[in-house]
Amino acid sequence: MSTYTEDNRKVTTHRLIEMKQRGEKISMLTAYDYSMASIIDQAGMDVILVGDSASNVMVGNITTLPMTLDQMIYHGRSVMNAVKRALVVVDMPFGTVSGDPLRSLEAAIRVMKETGADALKIEGGEEVLPDIKKIIDAGIPVMGHLGLMPQSINKYGTYNVRAKDTSEAAKLIKDALLLEEVGCCGIVLEKIPAELTKQVTDQLSIPIIGIGAGAHADGQVLVMHDMLGINKDFSPKFLRRYADLYTVMIEAVQNYIKDVKSTDFPNEKESY
Helix, strand or coil, X not given: CCXXXXXXXXXXXXXXXXXXXXXXXXXXXXXXXXXXXXXXXHCCCCEEEECCCHHHHHHCCCCCCCCCHHHHHHHHHHHHCCCCCCEEEEECCCCCCCCCHHHHHHHHHHHHHHHCCCEEEEECCHHHHHHHHHHHHCCCCEEEEEECCHHHHHHHCCXXXXXXXXXXXXXXXXXXXXXXXXXXXXXXXECCCHHHHHHHHHHCCCCEEEECCCCCCCEEEECHHHHCCCCCCCCCCCCCCCCCHHHHHHHHHHHHHHHHHCCCXXXXXXXX
């Protein structure tokens, strides 16, 4: 039996650090509802991210910005109802961590109390450090997020690779070190050069999770709808599709329609 299904102990932030120390890669995937979270957890996933990417794949918004705190709590609770093993991390949505530490803490406490999640993920570095420190000091684990930060897409104006120039790369390294110093349990690095990911991963003792950030990170995360091939409209270079559920589901629905139209369904055995 594969090692990733043999260990059924609950994954904790401490266990993620142990995995980094022994060189075991960390698997992370998004989920937003009970049924999918249950499948992903049973498959042996280490970390499940209740991402604000729900804005895109569950609601159909162009950006993650419209997601509200109430919506994130709804998705977080749905996932937590299913998960037994994985560490569950919930994204703090746009506007909830923005320079008012007490207000940020109130929002963080709501998410933790109303979802039962294990940790939160917060985008940003030095600019929101007081907020992150306030939350961590209250006993809430926080995973940072640097590089391409989708909540700042209106500032960037593009989803291109970040930190390619020297000054932005230096700031990212500085921010990563600050996040570790303030007590973050890990950091997601999104869409940055692979060599920069290696520098950060080597310098920090906390786990680094990459998405479009190369193979040197301590782990990888993808959006579940993307890697299962449910979403056909998103094909970045870093995405590997492990299934084509779009085609499978289209064919299944078309077969159902055909059987209903032809009166083949339900048949005698399927009737009471």
